[in-house]
Amino acid sequence: MALGKRSLVLVTVDCLRADHCGFYGYSRPTTPLLDALACESFVVPAAIVAGAPTYYSFPAILASRMPLALGRDVVGLAPGESTLATVLRESGYATGAFSAGNPYISPRFGYEQGFEVFRDFLDFEAHTTQNTVSPETPPGDSAGGQLNRSIKSFAGALGFSRLYNELYFQYCMKIAPAAESVDGLRKFPSADILVDRAQSWLASVGQRPFFLWLHLMDPHSPYYPPNEEYRELAGRDIEPGRARYLNEYWNRSDLTPSTLSGKRDQVVQLYDAGIRWADRQIARLVDSLRQSHLWDDCVFALTADHGEEFLEHGGRYHAPVRLSEEIVRVPLLIRVPGERGVKVPASPMSHLHLAPTLLEIMGVQAPSAFQGQSLWTNLQRGIAWDDPAIAGAAIVGPASVGPAIIECAYGCTNPFRAGSRSASRLLAVRDARFKLVMRIEPGAIEEVYDLEADPAEMRPSTGGPVLETRKRLLQGAYEHMETTVSARDPVMRLRARLRDLRCEIFG
């Protein structure tokens, strides 16, 4: 039976950086709907993911659990693990999830648990096959492919690799079939499709309170936003062929960051237009909730699983090789009916605390397995949660939590391969001002960044003044590692391992 009557809508937007949202001060109008909602919401200035990318982020968002807590080789949720969805379903909520084709948040990794309706859109296919052959994916075993490889190695031997790569890229662009629309180039279903399905499901729910989780991929690469959003932001149209050219160029592994930087602003415009499209579709969802009088009883939360890099540190996309702010800092907006958002403290808020906070807002007890704590009282009263003076306070009331921890297996870009999950742990400890980043492996030296003096994280701090800080953050890392081992749930770990083995055996 539902303890509270409120419903919950959780929207997660893949790759959405906090600093590209209007309500975080971005200069482009990427998020008009969310900007308006922000005025009546709690907007967390420093929301920090617990891991990146997708597969290291979602265990914290949905299950309030650090991504590597069950072991570095375990990815996703364990069978039987408590999540926002399982808890709310047990409390009488209708539960539905609509996820835009991200393979890492699928039943393969346990994300369907607790949802009566779970659509992952993994069967989505673009309307046409307008994809091109890029220099990174040369033609296979055809005679042309073999000839191509011979020419490439010959050019390399003569010192003409760069020229060869450039000519080959231009050749691929030239022979690619004409792109008639961006719809056929898109890799993931667009937000309007997801919102349509979510609306149909909401119409079927009746009077029950509901939990709707919507995961949108529009800002994810390859960046193919609808032209009208691009026009709104850039003041001109973009041809599908041009969008494809930019995406293919941006994906080239043969170019240095300084060469790629020539196209950076144009690529960012595509990314920003994807955000604006997601915002427009979220607006459509909110409108329909208003019209059906569900909005007044609806808690709405928006966040992202990680950010996106645009060469700030030389990288593109979001591979787990660094934990800089463009990757780990995400938007977090929580709208609660009847509550006017107050100014939220600047303390970093880990995603670990999101699910317990949402459950308290809903009036539903959080399971004991959740590693995070509810920060609802802190949010309501504007009390920082990194204040040690609050430590040991009563269960009900403002909480005090440690620094935000972020972790992933270094360089694991394909968790379907069990081998790549076992890379060394990349760990960050972030407090309100400083961030320590280290790889847990012999000989690795940790780096400390002063985010106030060096927000772009260009110069690791050294020397006397930061020694005390370094020691404190290292202590945080140590305590985290110790807890990871001592608090590991062996049953959950075994269940997850068994599921993985079944998938490996049966495909």
Ligand SMILES: [Zn+2]
């Ligand atoms: Zn993601």
